[in-house]
Amino acid sequence: MAKNHPPNRKEADMPDSLKSAVTDFQTKFLAFDIDAIPKATRDLLSAGCGLSDFLTACIPCMEEIGNKFEAGEYYLPQLVVAGEMFKIASRQVKAVAATDSGCKYIGKIVLATPKGDIHDLGKDIFAVLAEASGFSVQNVGVDIEPKILVQEIEKTGATILGLSCLLTTTYASVRETVRLLEEKGLRNSTRIVIGGGATEKSLVEKLGVDAQTRDAYEGIGIIKSWAAQTGSDIETKEAVA
Amino acid sequence: MNSAKRIYPKDSMTAQQRFDAAVRLETPDRVPLSLMLYYFAPVYAGVSMHQYMADPGTYASVMKKVWEEVGPWDIYYNIHPVSRLIYSYVLMMRTLWPGYELAEDEMAKVEEITYMNPEDYDSVIDGPELLGDTLFRLRMLGRFCKEAEGAGIASLATRMIIHLARQVRNWRKDFKWWREQGAAIQIGCQAEMPFDTFSQARNVLNFSMDLMRTPEKIGQASTRLAASYATFSVTVARLMGVPTVQCYCHRSSNSFISPKQFEELALPGLEVVVNRIVDAGMTPILHCDGDWLKNLPSMRRLPAGKVVLQLDGLTDIFRAKEVIGDRMCIFGDVPAALLAEGTPTEVGEYCHRLIEEVGKGGGFILAAGCEVPPNAKAECVRAMVDAVKKYGYYGERVSPPVAA
Numbered sequence: 001m002a003k004n005h006p007p008n009r010k011e012a013d014m015p016d017s018l019k020s021a022v023t024d025f026q027t028k029f030l031a032f033d034i035d036a037i038p039k040a041t042r043d044l045l046s047a048g049c050g051l052s053d054f055l056t057a058c059i060p061c062m063e064e065i066g067n068k069f070e071a072g073e074y075y076l077p078q079l080v081v082a083g084e085m086f087k088i089a090s091r092q093v094k095a096v097a098a099t100d101s102g103c104k105y106i107g108k109i110v111l112a113t114p115k116g117d118i119h120d121l122g123k124d125i126f127a128v129l130a131e132a133s134g135f136s137v138q139n140v141g142v143d144i145e146p147k148i149l150v151q152e153i154e155k156t157g158a159t160i161l162g163l164s165c166l167l168t169t170t171y172a173s174v175r176e177t178v179r180l181l182e183e184k185g186l187r188n189s190t191r192i193v194i195g196g197g198a199t200e201k202s203l204v205e206k207l208g209v210d211a212q213t214r215d216a217y218e219g220i221g222i223i224k225s226w227a228a229q230t231g232s233d234i235e236t237k238e239a240v241a
Numbered sequence: 242m243n244s245a246k247r248i249y250p251k252d253s254m255t256a257q258q259r260f261d262a263a264v265r266l267e268t269p270d271r272v273p274l275s276l277m278l279y280y281f282a283p284v285y286a287g288v289s290m291h292q293y294m295a296d297p298g299t300y301a302s303v304m305k306k307v308w309e310e311v312g313p314w315d316i317y318y319n320i321h322p323v324s325r326l327i328y329s330y331v332l333m334m335r336t337l338w339p340g341y342e343l344a345e346d347e348m349a350k351v352e353e354i355t356y357m358n359p360e361d362y363d364s365v366i367d368g369p370e371l372l373g374d375t376l377f378r379l380r381m382l383g384r385f386c387k388e389a390e391g392a393g394i395a396s397l398a399t400r401m402i403i404h405l406a407r408q409v410r411n412w413r414k415d416f417k418w419w420r421e422q423g424a425a426i427q428i429g430c431q432a433e434m435p436f437d438t439f440s441q442a443r444n445v446l447n448f449s450m451d452l453m454r455t456p457e458k459i460g461q462a463s464t465r466l467a468a469s470y471a472t473f474s475v476t477v478a479r480l481m482g483v484p485t486v487q488c489y490c491h492r493s494s495n496s497f498i499s500p501k502q503f504e505e506l507a508l509p510g511l512e513v514v515v516n517r518i519v520d521a522g523m524t525p526i527l528h529c530d531g532d533w534l535k536n537l538p539s540m541r542r543l544p545a546g547k548v549v550l551q552l553d554g555l556t557d558i559f560r561a562k563e564v565i566g567d568r569m570c571i572f573g574d575v576p577a578a579l580l581a582e583g584t585p586t587e588v589g590e591y592c593h594r595l596i597e598e599v600g601k602g603g604g605f606i607l608a609a610g611c612e613v614p615p616n617a618k619a620e621c622v623r624a625m626v627d628a629v630k631k632y633g634y635y636g637e638r639v640s641p642p643v644a645a
Contacts, residue, residue, distance in 0.1 A: 072535075075499045077449035084446055116335075120382050121445055133389055168581040168614035169348060176512055197530075197555060198614075206582045 494531025
């Protein structure tokens, strides 16, 4: 949790009826019982769950799935289905909880596939995992021009930019985005992580970004560590080994 | 000049002999080189991607220029699509082309759309084995391919035969020039494997849920189509006069599925395909994108000295050599990022390491990981050519490579 933000309510501080609904929701979630998620989410809402409580319920589930993914016990299908369950439940909760008031995000991130590439799978998985990990996510789309990315950073006040690169033809867009951020005076306040099949660690320095991730969960670890440092040491370059 | 022509003066084998020896896991005179530079070539030559893809004459002149100025090399990577219909049939994805759906200078792209329903697994399982894969593809084509929209199976099959005949005629004419230069031809037929086609056709989310809900149907359906896939591929490869089948396995890696799912659901069909192609006297080239390392132990049951394993840079190729190098010829894997952003020295050092470690004792073909990207530096591509000339001859000792 970011040190600058007060934490959302912990599960232990919830009323018993909500605690019970959360436990049931988490059981269904960890069993990948996607058909049971709408009902489990309705039960959460009936028990008085708001958006912040919902994130409190989801974060440990996503962490457990992430740990199993990192350990090689789970693979992409589990990540994808977990992401979809989160999206289904999140839509229901947001429809009832009209605003985000009371919900503390640990960071804001703008995500896109840069100009030159239309792949969206990895980006979309990362978007859901980031949201389920407590980030406010602006998923801009695919084949996005650098100037649009910079506008999104300005508009949202995001401090993190995630770029998904499945083709080497995106490199020029990444470079141009970095240049535009520098020109606008936003580079020092924006950390950039790249990921995808066309990326490797050596590109951190060559493209002028801050980190590269080999998979979605490593990427979540990177942006969480950045969120935890918000406001300090923002200029430090990191090539995550 | 003919295919007996040597590529470089010091060669003692032809390119075809070198390729065949590598497949048999023997030690050729030197490491063979395949430059898979389809998308790099027009950028290098300064020709629009649309003109290059739409006009066979432009394509031929561009490739000739690259051969003369960047090459020569051993193995010609022939993926130029003469017919959009045939291209969709083999890839089984909606494709966006420069000059059609995209601007003239853009690179062709694939768009993932969902065109297969859960009931289609049952139709495949309950359908005929004979021509099963062909009928499945024809049935699906109208759902995602503009050229096939609204067509019945019979009329589509007729159009396919006409387009295929045109494609084969064009290719055989093209191959003549390459063989005169001494090059071996890489691909007799190419197509996405059934398991991987299902993953693309259902989309990743639906397919992930299918893997959890009805995994046995995926396994049964992909195995059901395997024999027909092999029959079609071998027939086309015979028509092309090139005894290889490039089998695309874009969705079977551990980047998508677990080793257990691979072994239980994808490998049985893959094994049928490989054995049938081998029984026909041909070589399957398994185009394995993603990380395959944990799948390799179960793939050891495929026939030894008959199969090429093509890696794209995401599998640890050095570990792959240890795990399966005594069973399969390994093909790869200079990363696209290195060719686009590296220096000729870096490329040369990486090729040197590949040649010394993965090429040790033979059974190795040097190539780019997946493909040479369109924005590769020409001097980096030339560094691959220089590396096989400098380090690739098996009879010579050179200084050990720089450790990565």
